[in-house]
Each structure stands twice: as C-alpha cells, then as structure tokens.
Amino acid sequence: MEKVLMSGNEAIARGAYESGVKVASAYPGTPSTEILENVARYEEIYAQWSCNEKVALEVGIGASIAGGRTLVAMKHVGVNVAADPLMTLAYTGVNGGLVLVSADDPGMHSSQNEQDNRRYAKFAKIPLLEPGDSQEAKDFVKRALEISEEFDIPVMLRTTTRVAHSLTPVSLEEPGEVLLKEYIKEPQKYVMIPAYARVRHKLLEEKMSRIKDFNDNNPLNYIQWGDKEIGIVASGISYQYVKEALPEVSSLKLGMPYPFPENLVREFAAGVQKLFVVEELEPFMEEEIRALGLEVTGKEIFSATGEINAEMIRERIGNKTESAPVKLEDYSGEEIPPRPPVMCPGCPHRGVFHTLKKLKLIVTGDIGCYTLGCLPPLEAMDSCICMGASIGAALGMEKANPELKGKIVAVIGDSTFFHSGITGTLDIAYNLGSSTVIILDNRTTAMTGHQDHPGTGKTLKKEESKAADLHRIVNSLGIERVTEADPLNLKEVKEVIAREIESPQSSVIIFQKPCALLEKKDKPLVVDEEECSYCKRCLDIGCPGIMNDWEAEKVQINPDLCSGCSLCQQLCNAGAIRKAGDNLE
Amino acid sequence: MSRDINVLLVGVGGQGTILASRIIAYVVQANDLSVKLSETHGMAQRGGSVVTHLRAGEEICSPLIDEGQADIILSFEQLEAWRWLPYLKKGGMVVVNSQVIYPVPVILGYQKYPENILEKLKKNIPRTFAVDALALAREAGNERTVNVVLLGVLAKNLEFDQSFWLQALESILPARVLEPNKKAFLLGYQES
Numbered sequence: 001m002e003k004v005l006m007s008g009n010e011a012i013a014r015g016a017y018e019s020g021v022k023v024a025s026a027y028p029g030t031p032s033t034e035i036l037e038n039v040a041r042y043e044e045i046y047a048q049w050s051c052n053e054k055v056a057l058e059v060g061i062g063a064s065i066a067g068g069r070t071l072v073a074m075k076h077v078g079v080n081v082a083a084d085p086l087m088t089l090a091y092t093g094v095n096g097g098l099v100l101v102s103a104d105d106p107g108m109h110s111s112q113n114e115q116d117n118r119r120y121a122k123f124a125k126i127p128l129l130e131p132g133d134s135q136e137a138k139d140f141v142k143r144a145l146e147i148s149e150e151f152d153i154p155v156m157l158r159t160t161t162r163v164a165h166s167l168t169p170v171s172l173e174e175p176g177e178v179l180l181k182e183y184i185k186e187p188q189k190y191v192m193i194p195a196y197a198r199v200r201h202k203l204l205e206e207k208m209s210r211i212k213d214f215n216d217n218n219p220l221n222y223i224q225w226g227d228k229e230i231g232i233v234a235s236g237i238s239y240q241y242v243k244e245a246l247p248e249v250s251s252l253k254l255g256m257p258y259p260f261p262e263n264l265v266r267e268f269a270a271g272v273q274k275l276f277v278v279e280e281l282e283p284f285m286e287e288e289i290r291a292l293g294l295e296v297t298g299k300e301i302f303s304a305t306g307e308i309n310a311e312m313i314r315e316r317i318g319n320k321t322e323s324a325p326v327k328l329e330d331y332s333g334e335e336i337p338p339r340p341p342v343m344c345p346g347c348p349h350r351g352v353f354h355t356l357k358k359l360k361l362i363v364t365g366d367i368g369c370y371t372l373g374c375l376p377p378l379e380a381m382d383s384c385i386c387m388g389a390s391i392g393a394a395l396g397m398e399k400a401n402p403e404l405k406g407k408i409v410a411v412i413g414d415s416t417f418f419h420s421g422i423t424g425t426l427d428i429a430y431n432l433g434s435s436t437v438i439i440l441d442n443r444t445t446a447m448t449g450h451q452d453h454p455g456t457g458k459t460l461k462k463e464e465s466k467a468a469d470l471h472r473i474v475n476s477l478g479i480e481r482v483t484e485a486d487p488l489n490l491k492e493v494k495e496v497i498a499r500e501i502e503s504p505q506s507s508v509i510i511f512q513k514p515c516a517l518l519e520k521k522d523k524p525l526v527v528d529e530e531e532c533s534y535c536k537r538c539l540d541i542g543c544p545g546i547m548n549d550w551e552a553e554k555v556q557i558n559p560d561l562c563s564g565c566s567l568c569q570q571l572c573n574a575g576a577i578r579k580a581g582d583n584l585e
Numbered sequence: 586m587s588r589d590i591n592v593l594l595v596g597v598g599g600q601g602t603i604l605a606s607r608i609i610a611y612v613v614q615a616n617d618l619s620v621k622l623s624e625t626h627g628m629a630q631r632g633g634s635v636v637t638h639l640r641a642g643e644e645i646c647s648p649l650i651d652e653g654q655a656d657i658i659l660s661f662e663q664l665e666a667w668r669w670l671p672y673l674k675k676g677g678m679v680v681v682n683s684q685v686i687y688p689v690p691v692i693l694g695y696q697k698y699p700e701n702i703l704e705k706l707k708k709n710i711p712r713t714f715a716v717d718a719l720a721l722a723r724e725a726g727n728e729r730t731v732n733v734v735l736l737g738v739l740a741k742n743l744e745f746d747q748s749f750w751l752q753a754l755e756s757i758l759p760a761r762v763l764e765p766n767k768k769a770f771l772l773g774y775q776e777s
C-alpha cells in the first residue's frame with residue numbers, strides 16, 4: 001500500500017474523500033484552514049467557505065438532513081460561534097453522517113485563547129474522537145461518520161495544532177461508494193419546538209448511554225500492557241508523547257475519550273500500581289477518572305496551560321531525561337532580541353494605525369493581520385477580544401462614558417466584517433451611536449493565508465460569484481456617512497479620520513487597498529544620506545524594510561524588503577527619501 | 586546503532602523552511618527511514634521566528650524535538666541559529682546561512698543585534714558550517730534557491746548518497762526552477 005506524508009489537515013480532507021463526503025463547509029482559522037483548502041481539490045465534494053462558523057455548521061446541518069455525508073471544520077473559537085446550532089443539533093441528530101472538526105490550539109500559536117473543546121463534546125452530549133497523527137486523522141473521519149449514522153448523532157473530531165500541522169505517513173485507500181440517503185420529512189425529529197424537543201432530549205440521553213456501552217468495546221480505545229508499575233491514560237498527540245518518552249510502561253490509548261469508557265478504564269486502573277493521565281489543557285479525562293472513585297495523578301504534575309512534550313513526561317513520570325544539551329559559553333538568552341511577527345512592508349494597514357496613534361484615539365480592535373497594530377511602535381489598539389467585538393465594544397464605551405464620545409474608533413478587517421461585523425454595525429445605527437467604524441478592506445482574509453470571502457466575489461472552488469458591496473451594505477444598515485479612502489495616502493487618511501470622528505452621527509470609513517503580498521512590488525525607495533537629518537520620523541511606522549543604524553546615526557532602506565509603498569517618503573520632512581533610480585535634484 | 590536523525594530547521598517567516606524540510610523528508614524516506622515533520626503556520630509566517638521539526642528513524646512517535654535533542658540545526662539566518670541553539674545536543678552540527686535579517690526591536694533601535702554570532706557559534710559548536718547562501722543562490726541564478734544551497738551543505742555532511750538529493754529535487758520542484766536549484770545544491774555541496 002502506498003504511504004504518503006500528509007499533514008493532519010490534508011489527511012482529514014483525504015478521509016472526507018475516501019468516506020464519500022458530499023458537502024464540506026468552514027470558515028478559515030489556524031490550525032484548521034488547510035482542511036477545506038484540501039477538500040476543495042476533490043471534484044467529488046462540494047466545498048465552500050462560509051461567512052462564519054455558525055453558517056458553516058448550519059449549511060452542514062442542511063446537507064446532513066438532505067442525506068449527504070458532511071464535514072464542517074473550524075478552529076476552536078469557531079465552535080463558540082457555532083455553539084447555538086450545535087447544542088440543538090445534538091437533539092435532532094442527523095440523516096447523512098455529520099462530523100464537526102474542532103482544531104484546538106494549546107500554547108496559542110495563533111489564537112486569542114486556548115479553550116479546550118473536548119468540553120464542548122460533553123456539553124453538547126456528542127461523541128468525541130481524538131486522532132494523534134495523520135493516519136488516525138484520516139481513519140477517524142470515516143469512523144466518526146459511521147458512528148454518526150449508526151447512532152443518529154453529530155460527532156466531534158478534535159485535533160490540536162501538533163496533529164493538524166505535523167506531517168506523518170498515511171496509507172491511502174480508494175473511496176468506497178456511499179450513496180446519498182433519502183430525504184424524509186420528519187418534523188418531530190427536525191423541528192425543535194418544546195413538545196418535540198422534550199422527546200428528542202430524552203432520546204439523546206438514551207443514545208449517549210448506548211454509545212457509552214459501545215465505547216467500552218470500541219477498538220479505537222486500547223490497552224497496551226507493559227511495565228505494570230506505571231499506567232498512563234492518554235489521547236491525541238499526548239499519546240504520541242507518552243510512547244516516545246516511556247515506551248516500556250502500560251498505556252491506555254483513548255481514540256474516543258467521550259462518552260468515557262468507564263469499564264475499560266476500570267480494568268486498566270486495576271492492572272497497574274500507579275495511574276497517570278497525560279493531557280494538555282483541561283483535566284477532562286482526569287475528572288472522569290476521579291468520578292469513578294479512582295486515584296490518578298494528572299494536573300498535579302502537568303500544567304493546565306500550554307503544551308506538553310515527551311521530555312516533560314520522561315522527567316515527571318519516568319524520573320529520567322534524554323536531553324544532552326551543549327554547555328554554551330558566552331550565551332545569554334536575554335540578549336537575543338525577540339522576533340515577533342510584523343505587518344509586511346507595503347501593508348495597507350500600517351498607515352491607518354500610525355494615524356490613529358497620532359490622533360490619540362481610543363481604538364477598539366479586532367482580529368486579523370491588523371491586530372499587529374497593537375505592538376510598538378504603532379501601539380494603536382486598546383482592546384481585542386474576539387472576531388467582531390470591536391464594534392459592539394466601541395458602542396458600549398461611548399454609552400458608559402459620554403466623555404469618550406468622539407474619541408473612539410472601531411477597527412475591523414474585511415473578512416472579519418463579513419464574519420461578525422455587520423450585526424455590530426447595525427447595533428450602532430439602531431442605538432444612535434456616534435462611533436466611527438473603520439473597515440480595513442485588503443480584499444482578502446490575509447492572516448490565515450489569503451482565503452476568498454464574500455467581498456472578493458470568488459468562491460473556494462474559484463467560481464465567480466457576486467462580490468458583496470461594503471459601501472451599500474453599510475448604507476442599508478442605516479449609516480449614511482460612508483467614506484472610501486486610500487490607506488497609503490497619509491494626508492487623506494488623517495483628514496478623513498479627523499473629520500468622521502468629529503461627526504455626531506455614526507459613520508464608516510472604508511480603506512481599500514489589496515494586501516501587499518498579493519500585489520506586485522513597486523520600485524524600492526532609497527535614503528539620500530546627505531539630505532537625511534536623522535529625525536527618525538520614518539521609523540514611527542515600524543516598517544521592517546527601514547533600518548535604524550543608531551551607531552552611525554543613519555537610516556537605511558533594505559531594497560530586498562521595500563515594496564515602494566511610499567509611507568516613509570510621505571513622513572520625511574527633509575525630502576531625503578526617493579524612488580531608487582530617480583534623479584537627485 | 587540508532588539511525589535516528591533530528592533536524593531543526595529555523596528561520597524567518599517567509600524564507601522557505603517548509604520546502605527544505607520536504608526535500609530532507611524525501612531523502613530519508615528513500616533510505617527506508619520513517620519520518621515526521623512539524624511546521625509553523627499562521628501568524629508567525631508574517632516575518633516571525635519560525636521552526637520546523639524533522640524527525641527520522643526506525644520508529645518515531647512524537648513529531649517534536651525537545652531541547653538538547655537536535656542532531657542538526659539548519660538555520661536560514663544567523664540570529665535564529667543562535668536563538669535555537671539550546672535545542673542542539675552534544676556533538677551536534679549547525680549549518681547556518683550567514684545572512685542577517687534584523688528583527689523589529691533591532692530595526693527600531695530598541696535592542697542590539699548580537700555581535701559576532703558566527704564566531705561564537707564556531708567556538709561553542711566545532712561542527713558549525715557557515716555559508717553565504719544568498720551569494721551562492723545569486724550565483725546559481727535565482728535568489729530564491731537559498732534553501733537549496735543550505736541543503737547542499739547539509740547533504741555533504743550526512744550519510745545519504747548525493748543521488749537521493751538530486752532525485753528529491755527532481756520530484757518535488759517544478760521543472761521550470763529545477764536547473765537553478767540543482768546548481769544551487771551543488772554550489773552548497775562543494776562549499777563545505
């Protein structure tokens with residue numbers, strides 16, 4: 001059988017293909033984004049970006065009711081957005097199998113929190129599968145769909161960053177034939193009015209108790225007996241770390257940790273002298289084990305924050321180490337400057353934040369590449385909570401403290417606006433707010449790797465569709481004052497913001513310029529050393545293409561990085577910055 | 586004897602560490618070793634410090650290399666080699682591109698770029714191979730072959746036959762960029 005290296009995300013897409021998924025939907029978000037990008041390559045599957053995770057899941061629900069196997073994918077915080085349909089979907093159950101992929105991010109490599117979505121499976125009362133490598137990621141998609149159909153219930157497949165973004169070998173299979181199921185009108189199953197929902201809730205409880213019995217004899221959960229002094233319960237990537245660190249001990253691997261397989265766990269616990277549980281984030285399995293009245297060590301030795309690795313397990317359970325570090329001389333970690341991510345040279349967001357700082361405004365922020373505007377030297381963001389929160393937060397601030405009126409702007413990206421900014425803007429219009437909303441329209445979802453969205457007029461499958469018109473959307477929400485401006489023209493940026501913030505009515509500014517990574521670079525700029533007075537104004541924009549050589553008291557522009565956007569040129573009072581090749585006057 | 590190899594590829598977001606890791610993976614797989622890779626996606630790709638873990642051997646479980654356990658650090662930039670050095674194990678090797686890319690705190694003048702990194706690396710790690718990969722990439726006719734120059738240097742210092750590397754380039758890279766990449770590989774190979 002052919003084995004290929006695949007990331008967990010590619011493998012999930014392959015699993016969808018092999019198990020006859022008909023519809024896949026998602027909103028991008030690290031570490032889940034590549035799932036749908038890969039699904040989209042299979043012609044057999046209809047795949048789409050939705051505006052947000054709630055809609056993605058609702059599309060999935062419809063597809064399942066219609067009888068197709070369905071995959072819906074999102075990052076962990078996306079499940080918060082989709083939680084409303086999820087909770088009731090557990091009651092209705094499915095027709096075609098439905099798997100919800102939740103890609104969690106312990107350690108917050110690319111997220112605003114590190115919530116543990118295994119809790120959602122328990123909260124919603126649905127089965128939870130946790131793959132630990134790409135082979136399992138592919139296989140578990142199939143198992144999840146089968147379990148979903150067998151028990152008439154949606155199933156959560158939970159990955160973490162290290163599963164999603166690690167490449168491990170996978171054996172490929174050809175897709176089996178999976179037919180569309182017949183659509184049957186069943187209002188008592190799908191119309192959740194109280195009278196019907198009461199019945200469905202009872203049914204759900206019964207189902208979960210049957211699934212619990214099933215899970216005690218589920219081959220996805222298995223014991224490997226070894227040294228019986230130590231027994232470790234683990235799932236997902238943590239199981240790989242356990243095997244790496246302590247291959248000699250006894251282990252219980254839970255491929256399906258919820259509903260918790262009680263009898264299997266009891267059997268394992270009875271066979272070992274000391275029981276451990278190794279899990280990242282929440283004591284999810286630990287609590288289940290304790291509820292059985294068993295003694296177990298878990299969060300006493302592993303933190304509820306961040307990631308675990310093999311070396312920690314070796315040290316904390318095995319009392320040994322495999323680390324053989326070099327003794328370094330003349331080495332001080334503190335002297336090593338950090339290298340945080342930055343807005344790219346030529347990024348159209350930069351000048352807006354520079355101006356917001358200069359105008360000393362309160363900026364309620366949002367999530368996207370532009371969140372980098374909170375870092376020095378721009379430092380022009382006062383809050384960032386979740387997608388869409390900038391707008392409601394601005395309104396709340398001015399309502400709480402009228403003195404702040406005229407000093408607050410909300411800043412939001414185009415993809416984020418379509419995701420969850422429209423309702424907030426409507427709220428400002430409806431509730432007579434005066435805040436100014438700035439939409440940074442770089443014509444793409446840049447942060448997650450340039451996905452299309454309703455404003456780009458291209459679907460995930462690259463079909464042309466009608467591009468949503470931001471200006472007209474805002475107008476129809478009830479906001480008349482809408483200005484479109486060029487974010488790379490600093491004078492214009494300043495004038496427009498200063499004017500709109502003064503206005504007692506609510507207003508929206510749309511700064512439109514495509515992401516610099518999608519555009520051809522212009523000729524780079526150069527600094528004329530004779531003219532340069534080393535006033536350092538050009539450094540205020542924090543462009544990685546401009547270097548401050550403070551020993552020589554000079555600034556230089558790196559021609560390999562410079563995109564020629566001219567923001568620094570506009571800031572230079574001495575006229576010392578010009579296009580490379582242009583004649584000196 | 587264990588044939589396990591742990592390679593940590595480090596650099597700056599956007600430098601092409603991921604492609605390099607795929608090529609190494611191809612070579613070790615062609616030599617009947619199992620391999621696992623772990624990559625950085627998302628926010629850090631915007632010019633942040635990025636790292637790819639590559640583990641090869643008879644049986645690999647964890648896709649991650651822990652501190653003090655890397656056999657090789659392959660660095661696309663000086664400061665990144667220095668930053669990740671605690672991951673190297675005793676007797677390990679460093680292949681480093683002498684290119685300097687200033688991080689924002691240095692650009693703004695908040696912090697200094699450490700001096701004499703290459704000398705300090707050589708003093709600490711006898712098996713340090715520093716090359717000006719950008720210059721060699723230009724010589725090969727394409728600046729974007731920096732990563733393959735570095736692979737050439739690495740290849741010279743690993744047990745796998747050169748032919749596997751050339752095969753890997755042929756099967757992974759698009760035909761139109763193959764020639765400069767082969768040239769870049771050989772320039773790196775001859776350099777060390």
Ligand SMILES: Cc1ncc(C[n+]2csc(CCOP(=O)(O)OP(=O)(O)O)c2C)c(N)n1
Pocket residue numbers: 027028029030053075077078079081112367368369370387412413414415416417442444445446447448
């Ligand atoms: C609920 C939720 N879904 C997804 C994400 C991941 N995510 C954060 S911002 C963002 C979109 C960024 O696009 P945009 O607003 O256009 O800004 P840009 O990065 O292009 O500047 C995404 C997909 C998230 N943080 N939360």
